[in-house]
Amino acid sequence: MLKGALREGPIWAVGTMSGTSLDGVDAAMVLTDGAQIFAFGETAYRAYSDEERAVLRAAMGRWENLGEASTVVESAHAELLGGIPGAAVVGFHGQTTAHDPAGRGTCQIGDGRFLAHVLDLPVVWDFRSADVELGGQGAPLAPFFHHAALRFVGETSPTAVLNLGGVGNISYINPAIEVPSDPGACLAFDTGPANAPLNDLMRARRGAGFDGDGALAAEGDADGAVLDRLAAHGYFAKMPPKSLDRDDFAWLGEAVAGLSDADAAATLTAASAASVVLGLDHLPKRPSRLLVTGGGRLNPVMMEMIRAGSGLEAAPVEEVGLDGDMLEAQAFAYLAVRVARGWPTSSPGTTGVAAAVGGGIVSWPEDALALVRRRSLG
Structure with a gap:
């Protein structure tokens, strides 16, 4: 690959995402010139094993001594990306372990040189460090991609894209x-906790990764x-742009500790929905609907709570031809x-x-090559 080959015209890029839900790594191909999207291509997923997930979970909130977790992230990405041919460049997000833009900055593990x-x-x-060093929050980073994706599918009026991952974020495009x-063109910010508190509850009390179909919360x-x-x-009163760390609302887990499993799940699901509704007050104009991506769009209880609280239609991004499972991976390709x-x-x-x-x-x-040689020498 000649370095000049990345400088002009549409090229196939593959992007990856390992989110705060710690379920695994998404990868997706996008044909783009960095301004327009011309096509979406192959997608793939590689789940973390229970052992890998335990290592990553232990790394959450930490800034140092992250070698073992970095190795997990790099190995999983290398395995997944090795099976996806045809890319001219890789967009590697890594794994966020800590995020404190007003203090220590941001920490993503995984070394792109190794990959x-x-x-x-x-x-x-x-992707985030330069933004933080220049006074930004370093997140969310998907809005420019959301802008290109909405233009690709023919949207012409202001539209909100809501991502319900571990932490929620919204892009007003x-x-x-x-x-x-x-x-x-773009306004974006983290709305608040989304799936992370609920997933943590399900893992601790039921040994499950998430509340499938919102079944427990519905009870x-x-x-x-x-x-x-x-x-x-x-x-919620703070004006955007603004961002959160996965554990900024960890107190929610303690607040529901005395509740039954079903009431705790209902409360955490409602908290995620309420965070979104509160965030809508900061948009320049109330959108006609919310296009929802991320795992939360598959939780009908959470989606109905958002609809009821906001008075807006909340629809999965699939309704406009986008892939809600792969949108973030596609973003990092772009x-x-x-x-x-x-x-x-x-x-x-x-x-x-x-x-x-x-x-x-x-x-x-x-x-x-020098990095790899140093690693091999211990």
Whole structure:
């Protein structure tokens, strides 16, 4: 691969995502020139084993001594990406273990240089650090991709894309504005806890990774006092852009400790929905509907709570022809091409950074050889 080959025209990029739910790694191909999306391609998924997930869970909230967790992340990504041919560049998000943009910064584990060597491909990684160093939140990073994806499917009016992953985030997109970094094109922020507290509860009490179909929550009643405490939290009054760490609302787990399994699940599901509803007050204009991506879109109880609380239609992104399981992986494929071409990946409206900035490091296979040699020498 010649370095100049990444500089012009549409190319196939493969992006990956390992989210805070710690279920596994998504990978997806996108044909893009970094501005437009021309096609979506192959997708793949590699679940973490129970042992790998335990290592990663132990790394959450930590900034140091992350070697074992990094190895898990790198190995899983290398295994998955090795089976997806045809990409000219890889967008490697890594795994977020800690996020404190106003303090220590952000921590994503997994070294893109290692993947560049193993895959013999250029790898774009460390997408968030430059944004944080310039005063941004470093998250969310998908809004520019959401902008391109909505233009790809023909949306022309302002639309909200809600991602219900471990943490929730929302992108308010005006696809009529051609350039995503221009004022008014994108506004984004983290809404609050989404699936993480509920998944943690299910794992602790039922040995399950999530509440399938919202079945347990449907059997219970939400605790009003917990929801009142949530609504009073200062985060929801804070103006965006703003972002969260996975464990910023860890107190919710303690707050439902005395409730039955069903009531606890109902309360945490309602808390996620309430966070979204509170976040809608910060949008420039109330959208006509919410296009929902992430695992939460598959929870009918959570989706109905959002509909009831907001008065808006909440529809899976599949209704407009997008893939809600792979949207974040596709985002990092798209962003990788933007980084390779020196274009912004975030702006004041998406992360609060002072000016539009391109994050990410591009590592080439030949540049990664020294790292691999050092590792082999111990």
